[in-house]
Structures are given as structure tokens and as C-alpha cells.
Amino acid sequence: MSEHIPSLADLRREIDVLDDQIQDLLRRRAEAVRRVAATKQSQGSLDNGAFLRPGREAQILRRLMERHRQGLPPAALVRIWREMISALYDLQAPLKVAVHAPNKSAARWDLARDFYGSTTPMQLCNTATAVMRAISAHPMTLGVMAPPEEGERESWWPMLAGRANDTPRVIAKLPFVPNPRGRLAELGAFVIARTPPEESGEDCTLVVVVANEEAPSMARLSTLLAQAGLDGRVLAQQHGAGDGGSRMLVEIPGFMAEGDARLAALIAAEPGLIADAVVIGAYPVPVAEVIVSLSVTVEEGCQP
Incomplete structure (x- = not known):
């Protein structure tokens, strides 16, 4: 007896079933985040961005990359998870992103959008001082800062050299997983927030x-x-x-x-x-990605 070859209709029905299962799992994950938020709220730990877990999020992405074998490109896998993580921030506190754009360049807007999701409110700031004002006005604001450059008119990093409890701190570096096919491959950014950095195991x-x-x-x-x-x-x-x-x-x-x-x-x-x-x-060391037969390597040191 010849082996049964599924029809296109059969395969599409299988995809529909898988889509339903994925949606159900997303609903369950959102509910788990709601329970986490409720627990944090009862403990009073949602103030001033304390719900942000940059170390924990880095561990999640690294674990996913380690177990990833085939199917989606690694950069797409991470983008999907970052979209989900960012969308679920709203279940804990309303997050915003202020993008540092010196010389009125919006080059890092897409870099920030890739990591913090399509539903997160974002604003463009052409000075570091404007980013600091945005963070001061709304404590749940993240600043996506251009890396320091020689001869720049305004440096943001000396603004962080205070010890007051509300002084922003660096918590991440972007891109966490570079996409070699994207036009943002040569860009980079540091992320600052009014929340303490968190150890991830490789920082x-x-x-x-x-x-x-x-x-x-x-x-x-x-x-x-x-x-x-x-x-x-x-x-x-x-x-x-x-x-x-x-x-x-x-x-x-x-x-x-x-x-x-x-x-x-x-x-x-x-x-x-x-x-x-x-x-x-401090920031979790980004993952260096080399797509050769969907293989992934982690580069040693501090350079992504």
C-alpha cells in the first residue's frame, strides 16, 4: 500500500490547529504574567520600573537560542519573543521608550522598535538631556542611547555618574541578537532606565x-x-x-x-x-549570531 500523501487542505487544517494551540498558549502565558504582576503588586515591587527584569529576559532568550534547531531564523525567533515580552509589560506597568537621536537621526528607532515591540509608545529625542527629562517625567520610560562618540557635543554617560536612587542606570545593550540581513547590523545602543541592572550570568x-x-x-x-x-x-x-x-x-x-x-x-x-x-x-552580553545552516555561536567577551 502506498504511503498517504497529505493534501494541501489537510496541511492547512493542521496549520489552523497549530495556530489555535499557539494562541491558547499565549493566553496562558499572559495569565501567568498577570499572576506575577499581582504578586509583585502585593509586595510593592512594581514601583519605578522594578518590574523590568533585563537579566531574566536575557536568560530566556539565551535558553531559546540554545534549544533552537531549525525552522525560523534565530533573529526572527527572538523578535517574536521580544514582541510578546514587550506587549505583556502593560499588564504590569505602562512602559515608554525615548530614543536618543543626535543630529536628528532616527536610525536607532527601528533598533528600539525591534526589541521593545510594535505596541510600546516611543518618542524621538535629539539630545541626551531630552531623554533624561522624559525619564524624569515618566519613571517607566526607557532611554535608548547612541554609543559614545569622539567629539560629541553632549555626552549622556556622565549624567549617570550620580548616586541618587532615581539616577538612571544602564540595563541593556542593543542589538541583543543581530540580524545580519538587516540594515541595522552596524548600529548599537545602550538602554538606560530608573531600575537597577540585573545579573544574567554573562554580563x-x-x-x-x-x-x-x-x-x-x-x-x-x-x-x-x-x-x-x-x-x-x-x-x-x-x-x-x-x-x-x-x-x-x-x-x-x-x-x-x-x-x-x-x-x-x-x-x-x-x-x-x-x-x-x-x-x-551593567548589561547582559549580547548574543553574536552567525547563520550558517542555522547554527548559533556565542562570542566571548563584551563585544556583540
Whole structure:
């Protein structure tokens, strides 16, 4: 007897059944999020963006990527989950996104939209100060910030070098999973919010080092970092900080919290040079994606 070959009608009916099952599972997931929100509300932990779990979300996406074998391209799989996660934010608190667009460039709008979903309200801000005002006016606002550039007129990262409880912190880096077929492959962004960063298991920390000299030796700084047990690299500098000193944005592998003993050791190593070192956030290391027969690799270090 010949093997039965399903007709197109049979296959389409199978797709309809699968669609119904997917929709039912989405409904169940939304209900689970509602229960989580209710529990957090009873514990008073939904204030000031505390419902955001950047570390937990990174773990979810990494797990999905690890078990992904075939079917959808990995970037599409992540986009679907990010759309779902972002849409379900509203069950906990109304989220907004302010996109930093220096030089009136909207290039990172799509990058932000890809990660935070089509239903999340977004606004374009052509200055870092405008983003900070948006976050101050609405604590549930995320800022998607352009990476620091040499000679930029306004740097956003020194604005985070305070220790007040409501000072925004870096919580993510985009894109988390690059899409090599998209036009946004060369772009990047840091995400800031009025919520503490969260450890994901593979992270990088950003520290603002305040120096008493306007142009400190980078070699000397690297030596002091190494002596304090910190394998850091300078991403950006701000000279002439108004007091004759300078500020440096340093990226350090691993997750660090404010008050880490290594930062105290850095300052103590040469207090005449290092005035302060402030953790301004941390982010889950993005996944580096190489699509070769739908294979996925995770690149070591802090670079996506």
C-alpha cells in the first residue's frame, strides 16, 4: 500500500490547529504574567520600573537560542519573543521608550522598535538631556542611547555618574541578537532606565572613573585597573569636566554592584589621580549570531 500523501487542505487544517494551540498558549502565558504582576503588586515591587527584569529576559532568550534547531531564523525567533515580552509589560506597568537621536537621526528607532515591540509608545529625542527629562517625567520610560562618540557635543554617560536612587542606570545593550540581513547590523545602543541592572550570568559593567587630571595617562589608568583586579577598557573620555579633571567611561567584564571592594581599591591605589569610581549600570552580553545552516555561536567577551 502506498504511503498517504497529505493534501494541501489537510496541511492547512493542521496549520489552523497549530495556530489555535499557539494562541491558547499565549493566553496562558499572559495569565501567568498577570499572576506575577499581582504578586509583585502585593509586595510593592512594581514601583519605578522594578518590574523590568533585563537579566531574566536575557536568560530566556539565551535558553531559546540554545534549544533552537531549525525552522525560523534565530533573529526572527527572538523578535517574536521580544514582541510578546514587550506587549505583556502593560499588564504590569505602562512602559515608554525615548530614543536618543543626535543630529536628528532616527536610525536607532527601528533598533528600539525591534526589541521593545510594535505596541510600546516611543518618542524621538535629539539630545541626551531630552531623554533624561522624559525619564524624569515618566519613571517607566526607557532611554535608548547612541554609543559614545569622539567629539560629541553632549555626552549622556556622565549624567549617570550620580548616586541618587532615581539616577538612571544602564540595563541593556542593543542589538541583543543581530540580524545580519538587516540594515541595522552596524548600529548599537545602550538602554538606560530608573531600575537597577540585573545579573544574567554573562554580563559587562560600566563604570565612570573621575580623575583629578584633565588628560590622565591611559597606560597608568590601565595599570591601576589591573592592580585592583579589574580588566577594564576605556570606551569614552570627557575632558575639562569643569573642575580641571576628566571622566572616563570604562567597560569591565562581569557584573559589579556599587560598593564593590575593587572600586575602593582602585581609588586607594592612587587617590591623587582617581577621585571617584561610580557604577552606572551593567548589561547582559549580547548574543553574536552567525547563520550558517542555522547554527548559533556565542562570542566571548563584551563585544556583540
